Amino acid sequence: MRSLVTGGCGFIGSHLSEQLLELGHEVVILDNLACGREENIETFVDHPRLIFIKADIVARSEIVSAFEGVDWVFHLAGIADIVPSIERPDAYFQTNVMGTLNVLQCARETGVKRLVYAASSSSYGIPDRYPTPESSPLQPQYPYALTKSMGEDLVLHWAQVYKLPSISLRLFNVYGPRSRTTGAYGAVFGVFLAQKLNGKPYTVVGDGTQTRDFTYVTDVADAFIHAAKSSINGEAMNVGSGHHYSINRLVELLGGEVVYIPKRPGEPDCTFADTTKIARLLGWGPKVPFEVGVQKMLDRIDKWSDAPVWDPDSIRQATSTWFKCLGA
Numbered sequence: 001m002r003s004l005v006t007g008g009c010g011f012i013g014s015h016l017s018e019q020l021l022e023l024g025h026e027v028v029i030l031d032n033l034a035c036g037r038e039e040n041i042e043t044f045v046d047h048p049r050l051i052f053i054k055a056d057i058v059a060r061s062e063i064v065s066a067f068e069g070v071d072w073v074f075h076l077a078g079i080a081d082i083v084p085s086i087e088r089p090d091a092y093f094q095t096n097v098m099g100t101l102n103v104l105q106c107a108r109e110t111g112v113k114r115l116v117y118a119a120s121s122s123s124y125g126i127p128d129r130y131p132t133p134e135s136s137p138l139q140p141q142y143p144y145a146l147t148k149s150m151g152e153d154l155v156l157h158w159a160q161v162y163k164l165p166s167i168s169l170r171l172f173n174v175y176g177p178r179s180r181t182t183g184a185y186g187a188v189f190g191v192f193l194a195q196k197l198n199g200k201p202y203t204v205v206g207d208g209t210q211t212r213d214f215t216y217v218t219d220v221a222d223a224f225i226h227a228a229k230s231s232i233n234g235e236a237m238n239v240g241s242g243h244h245y246s247i248n249r250l251v252e253l254l255g256g257e258v259v260y261i262p263k264r265p266g267e268p269d270c271t272f273a274d275t276t277k278i279a280r281l282l283g284w285g286p287k288v289p290f291e292v293g294v295q296k297m298l299d300r301i302d303k304w305s306d307a308p309v310w311d312p313d314s315i316r317q318a319t320s321t322w323f324k325c326l327g328a
C-alpha cells in the first residue's frame with residue numbers, strides 16, 4: 001500500500017505519516033515547509049519506505065507525479081490561524097481552497113482509491129447544540145474557517161460527482177507533541193507552555209470557564225486511518241475526545257499563575273463534538289485521556305524553549321485586527 005500525506009511535515013501529518021509507516025505502507029510526504037517543519041519528521045525521515053517531496057499544492061503541475069500509484073491520499077496541507085487569515089484572505093483561499101481543488105483533481109486523474117480530508121470544527125462557528133452533531137449548520141466566523149469549509153464542500157462534491165471515495169474529518173482542538181511553536185499568536189497549548197517555561201502567568205481569555213474538546217494528536221491520526229480503511233463515501237464526521245475541558249482545568253493541570261485578558265469576539269464558549277457518527281460508521285474512538293495528554297506535553301516542554309512568550313500586551317497587539325473585524 002502506498003499513502004500520500006499532504007502536509008506530512010506538519011503537526012498532525014507527521015504523526016499520521018509515522019502511523020502509516022508502522023502499518024507497513026510506503027509513505028509519500030508532500031509539504032512546502034511553509035508551516036510544516038523537517039524537524040517534525042526527523043525521527044523517521046531516513047525510513048526506507050518514506051519519500052519526502054518539497055512542493056506546494058498550489059502548483060498542480062509540481063505535485064501530480066507524486067500521486068502516481070498511490071492508494072490512499074490524506075489531505076492535511078493548509079494554512080491555519082485566525083488573525084493572518086483575516087489579514088491575508090487571498091493566501092488562505094489559494095492554499096486551502098485552490099490547493100484542495102488541485103489535490104482532488106490529481107487524485108481523480110491518477111485513480112487513487114481513497115481520500116481523507118482534514119476539515120475544521122471551527123467551521124461550526126458558534127454552535128447552538130452541544131455536543132455538536134455533523135448536522136449543525138456551518139457558520140464560519142473568519143476566513144480560515146470559511147476556507148476549510150469550502151475545502152470540505154469541494155471534497156464532498158468530488159465524492160458525489162466524480163465518485164472519488166472520500167471522507168471529511170472535522171477535527172476538534174487537536175493538541176500534542178509537534179504542535180506549532182513559532183509564528184502568529186495561535187493555539188492555547190503553545191501559548192501556555194512557553195509561558196510556563198519562562199515563568200510568566202498564563203494569559204487566560206475571559207474567566208477561563210469556556211471549554212474545548214481537546215483531542216490528542218495520535219487519536220486523530222488513528223481516525224484518519226480508520227476513515228481510509230472504510231468503504232464509506234461522501235460523509236463528514238466529527239473527531240473529538242468525547243469530553244470538553246475548561247481553560248481553568250488546563251491551568252490547574254499545568255500549574256502556575258494566571259492573568260486575565262479580554263474575551264475574543266466570534267469564539268464559542270464551548271466546543272464539544274458529538275462523536276456518535278464516527279463511532280457508528282468507522283468504529284473509531286479516542287484513547288488518550290486529557291490528563292495523560294497534558295502530561296505528555298509537559299514531558300516535552302523543552303521543545304518550547306524558542307517559542308514566542310506572549311503577554312497581555314503583545315496579545316492585544318497581535319489580535320487587534322481580530323477585535324477590529326469580528327468585534328461588535
Ligand code: UDP
Pocket residue numbers: 122173186187188189191203204205206210211212247267271
Ligand atoms: N485561550 C486562552 N488564552 C490564550 C489563548 C487561548 O485562554 O492565550 C483559550 C481560548 O479562549 C479558547 C481556548 O483557549 O477557549 C482554545 O483556544 P485556541 O485558540 O487554542 O482554539 P480555538 O479558540 O480556536 O478553539
